[in-house]
Amino acid sequence: MNATSSDDKWATGGAYEAFMGRWSRRLAAEFIRWLGPEPGLTWLDVGCGTGALASTICSLADPLSVVACDPSESFVEHTRGRITNPRVSVVVGGAGHLPKSPRGFDRVVSGLVLNFLPDPRQSVEEMRARSCAGGVVAAYVWDYAGGMGFPGFLGRGSRRGREGEGS
Numbered sequence: 001m002n003a004t005s006s007d008d009k010w011a012t013g014g015a016y017e018a019f020m021g022r023w024s025r026r027l028a029a030e031f032i033r034w035l036g037p038e039p040g041l042t043w044l045d046v047g048c049g050t051g052a053l054a055s056t057i058c059s060l061a062d063p064l065s066v067v068a069c070d071p072s073e074s075f076v077e078h079t080r081g082r083i084t085n086p087r088v089s090v091v092v093g094g095a096g097h098l099p100k101s102p103r104g105f106d107r108v109v110s111g112l113v114l115n116f117l118p119d120p121r122q123s124v125e126e127m128r129a130r131s132c133a134g135g136v137v138a139a140y141v142w143d144y145a146g147g148m149g150f151p152g153f154l155g156r157g158s159r160r161g162r163e164g165e166g167s
């Protein structure tokens with residue numbers, strides 16, 4: 001989980017889709033089924049890339065809303081052009097500047113991102129801070145250390161306690 005590939009590039013949505021998107025979409029579906037596709041929730045997708053996870057949330061979890069963010073403007077532009085569901089907003093932003101919601105998000109999720117962040121622990125804490133009371137933070141990464149084989153789920157969901165209860 002801690003290993004990082006400095007060879008990964010994601011400047012162009014089309015290239016990413018051809019290289020990785022076809023796998024990350026399959027993985028996103030497994031993840032949402034594992035997490036439990038409860039309908040009517042608000043979601044934050046951190047590091048949305050070309051929208052694999054955000055679009056899967058729409059197709060499997062019938063969300064109230066999805067905010068998908070990525071620091072790459074070209075990915076955001078690409079994803080805006082592909083996801084037309086009005087419940088989805090795609091915005092520029094990343095760890096350190098995650099979008100906020102007044103009541104917090106029910107689900108804060110991230111696919112194939114955490115190991116690329118300079119301080120994943122701090123980023124997970126930021127994700128937790130963006131979740132609502134009783135919300136869930138969950139993420140997955142490729143198992144680079146294990147040869148980047150098709151992964152099992154590497155991040156366990158953590159349910160945030162009600163305000164003042166801790167987690």
Ligand SMILES: C[S@@+](CC[C@H](N)C(=O)[O-])C[C@H]1O[C@@H](n2cnc3c(N)ncnc32)[C@H](O)[C@@H]1O
Pocket residue numbers: 008010020021024025028046047048049050051052053069070071072075093094095110111112113116117
């Ligand atoms: C391997 S891609 C995963 C994209 C998508 N979630 C998926 O499952 O296909 C990694 C993504 O992390 C994004 N990223 C890089 N630095 C980030 C940061 N500081 N905060 C959030 N996302 C970041 C990249 O722009 C890229 O879209």
